[in-house]
Amino acid sequence: MNFQPVQIISNDLNDCYFTLLNYIYNYGRKYKIDTGSFAGAHRLEFDFCSGFINYPHQRPLAPIMPEGIPPTTTDEELELKYFPNYLMNPNLDGNEHYKYSSWINGTDHYSEFKHYIFDDKKEFYKTVNIYNEETPLEWIIRHFKEKGYGNNHCFINVGNVDSGFNYDIPFTNESNRRTSPCLRGIDFKIKNDYLIMSVIFRSWDLYAGFPENMGGLTLLNEYIAEQLDIKPGPLAFTSAGLHLYDYQVDPVMAILRK
Numbered sequence: 001m002n003f004q005p006v007q008i009i010s011n012d013l014n015d016c017y018f019t020l021l022n023y024i025y026n027y028g029r030k031y032k033i034d035t036g037s038f039a040g041a042h043r044l045e046f047d048f049c050s051g052f053i054n055y056p057h058q059r060p061l062a063p064i065m066p067e068g069i070p071p072t073t074t075d076e077e078l079e080l081k082y083f084p085n086y087l088m089n090p091n092l093d094g095n096e097h098y099k100y101s102s103w104i105n106g107t108d109h110y111s112e113f114k115h116y117i118f119d120d121k122k123e124f125y126k127t128v129n130i131y132n133e134e135t136p137l138e139w140i141i142r143h144f145k146e147k148g149y150g151n152n153h154c155f156i157n158v159g160n161v162d163s164g165f166n167y168d169i170p171f172t173n174e175s176n177r178r179t180s181p182c183l184r185g186i187d188f189k190i191k192n193d194y195l196i197m198s199v200i201f202r203s204w205d206l207y208a209g210f211p212e213n214m215g216g217l218t219l220l221n222e223y224i225a226e227q228l229d230i231k232p233g234p235l236a237f238t239s240a241g242l243h244l245y246d247y248q249v250d251p252v253m254a255i256l257r258k
Contacts, residue, residue, distance in 0.1 A: 004046075006048070006049045008052075010053045014064055017063045018063070018255070020051070020206055020242070021207075021256065024044055024045075025252060028045055028046055029045055030045075038245055042245075042246050045242065045243035048238075049239055052234060056214065061075050068254075072212065073215060086100055087104055088104070090104075100158055104158070107134070137156070140188055144228055154187070154189075155185060158183045167180070182203045185199065188224070194225075194234070196234050197221050199238075205244075206242050206244055207248040207252060210242070
């Protein structure tokens with residue numbers, strides 16, 4: 001089989017979004033969804049996709065849609081709803097069983113590690129559980145401040161190690177179906193006083209999810225950079241599950257024709 005990985009370098013979020021729409025229409029692979037969101041329908045999906053956005057902070061953050069195409073999000077929604085509620089506020093509402101902020105800025109987690117003890121040239125270890133009162137986001141900011149910018153330590157794991165088992169939990173309707181997070185990790189590097197963030201997505205809706213996620217993550221980049229008194233920098237991303245659903249193909253075709 002001839003696999004076609006896609007890699008792009010873009011100036012800003014708007015440029016990246018419309019380039020990806022064009023690429024997925026030309027290089028996406030169509031397949032039937034056996035289980036998960038919209039089971040029985042089809043996805044058009046990249047075999048693998050990665051990208052680097054040099055200036056994601058240019059406004060507007062939301063895509064500038066052609067006339068007649070409804071926006072998938074707006075800068076106001078990103079700044080007033082998505083970023084503060086889904087990336088920063090870990091409190092759950094209604095039927096939510098997680099938000100990305102549960103791991104980015106939540107304290108409901110333990111660290112488990114092996115504490116090694118050396119005695120008479122014999123090595124022993126015991127497992128130690130420590131409750132973290134500090135959130136991962138707070139730790140990253142403190143770590144950069146205390147240890148310096150030249151380190152590769154700052155990474156946030158999104159999702160629990162056993163979150164895949166959620167798909168085995170029986171459900172009666174789509175509203176109580178358990179899932180695992182689509183965003184799985186955020187890496188932070190500081191180069192020449194610019195904060196570079198890299199994200200990896202397990203599964204990713206290109207048409208509606210990409211603009212919202214990347215707009216919100218850009219705001220997160222700006223927030224952290226401000227705490228560290230440095231400049232907000234590029235965003236990078238990878239995913240082997242960046243896709244369009246059947247029902248999104250028509251509006252994408254309309255966008256590309258315009």
